[in-house]
Amino acid sequence: DIQMTQSPSSVSASVGDRVTITCRASQGISSWLAWYQQKPGKAPKLLIDTASSLQSGVPSRFSGSGSGTDFTLTISRLQPEDFATYYCQQTYSFPFTFGPGTKVDIK
Amino acid sequence: EVQLVESGGGLVQPGTSLRLSCAASGFTLTDYAMHWVRQAPGKGLEWVSGISWNSDDIGYADSVKGRFTISRDNAKNSLYLQMDSLRAEDTALYFCARIPYSNDDNNYSYYYGVDVWGQGTTVTVSS
Numbered sequence: 001d002i003q004m005t006q007s008p009s010s011v012s013a014s015v016g017d018r019v020t021i022t023c024r025a026s027q028g029i030s031s032w033l034a035w036y037q038q039k040p041g042k043a044p045k046l047l048i049d050t051a052s053s054l055q056s057g058v059p060s061r062f063s064g065s066g067s068g069t070d071f072t073l074t075i076s077r078l079q080p081e082d083f084a085t086y087y088c089q090q091t092y093s094f095p096f097t098f099g100p101g102t103k104v105d106i107k
Numbered sequence: 108e109v110q111l112v113e114s115g116g117g118l119v120q121p122g123t124s125l126r127l128s129c130a131a132s133g134f135t136l137t138d139y140a141m142h143w144v145r146q147a148p149g150k151g152l153e154w155v156s157g158i159s160w161n162s163d164d165i166g167y168a169d170s171v172k173g174r175f176t177i178s179r180d181n182a183k184n185s186l187y188l189q190m191d192s193l194r195a196e197d198t199a200l201y202f203c204a205r206i207p208y209s210n211d212d213n214n215y216s217y218y219y220g221v222d223v224w225g226q227g228t229t230v231t232v233s234s
Contacts, residue, residue, distance in 0.1 A: 001169065034220030036152075043202060043227065044152065049220035087152050091206070091218040094157060094166025096142065101151040 002026050002090050006099035012107040019075040021102045023088035028068045032092035035064055035073045038101075039084045048073065049091070078104070109133035109223055111203045116228030123193055127228060129186040129203030137161075140206040140218055141179055141186045145199035146227075153199070156188065157206070159216060170196075193232045200227040 003026040013019050023033065031051040036044040046055050048064040051071055061076040075082055083106055088099040115127040129141070142157040156167045156177040165177060176189040186203055203225040208218045 032217065036220070038152070043224035044221070045224075046220045046222050049222075055220075055222070085151075089152075089154070089220065091220065094164075095168045096154045096157060096166070096218070098144075098152045098154055 001095055002029060002093065002097055004088055004090055004097050004099040006086075006088060006102050008102060009100065010103040010105065012105055013078050014107045015078055015080055017078045017107075019078055019082075019104060021073045021086055021088075021104075023066075023071040023073070023099050025069045025071075025090055025092075029090045029092035031067045032090060033064075033066070033071050034089045034091055035062075036087045036089065037082075037084045038087065044087065047086075075104075109205075111205060111223055111225035113201060113203045113225045113228035116201065116230045118231045118233065119193055120234050121194055121232055124189070124191045125193060125230060127188040127190065127201055127203075127230070129188075129225060131184045131186065131203075131205070134205075134223075136179070136181050136184050138207075140164075140208050140216070142204040142206055142221065143177065143186075143188050144202045144204050144221070144224075145197075145230075146202070147196075147199040150199075155201070157218075158186070160208070164216060190230070193230075195232050197230060198232050200229050202227045 033051045035048040038044040052064045085103045112130045143155040158177045174192045178187045204221040205223040
């Protein structure tokens with residue numbers, strides 16, 4: 001099975017900051033990686049799939065990059081509505097494992 | 108409106124069974140793979156199981172393999188999860204999830220991210 005790790009596990013940031021979250025797969029997954037945002041009590045929301053494809057309606061301050069085993073999610077200028085937990089997920093092969101999550105909270 | 112609505116959750120004792128259902132509407136079910144994802148209280152997301160559009164490709168997390176069975180009825184626009192031999196660690200909010208896919212020239216399927224989620228149904232396993 002492919003294991004997913006994320007770093008950091010949490011980050012404290014201010015509105016306007018640039019935030020970068022890293023996701024690493026235990027083996028190559030090409031570009032089959034998705035990023036989600038989850039707020040408390042809500043279902044996750046898909047931000048990016050295939051590592052860098054921004055979903056319709058998602059602000060352009062979100063961007064994704066990477067291929068193979070190393071991936072990043074960048075929020076260029078953090079907005080108040082961006083404080084949430086972010087998860088990566090590999091969709092390369094079953095089981096479609098998620099990373100443990102990165103909580104972005106207010107500094 | 109595209110919608111996924113889960114049902115069937117509840118409070119059950121360890122060792123018993125439960126069947127979750129997910130009713131899909133607003134889209135053609137055969138155009139998508141369907142998955143179950145769960146989230147234990149205060150924990151992260153855990154992928155549980157997935158099924159291709161025609162049920163040919165099925166996968167399970169190691170934690171549920173041999174105990175859970177995923178199925179779908181495209182004619183009824185429904186997804187199911189039969190959960191047997193339930194354990195306390197299966198306690199979670201269970202989400203139904205839709206995943207777009209595409210096939211290459213060899214008919215190998217590639218899957219994208221979960222673009223539609225249900226609201227979840229809660230399963231509590233406790234004596």
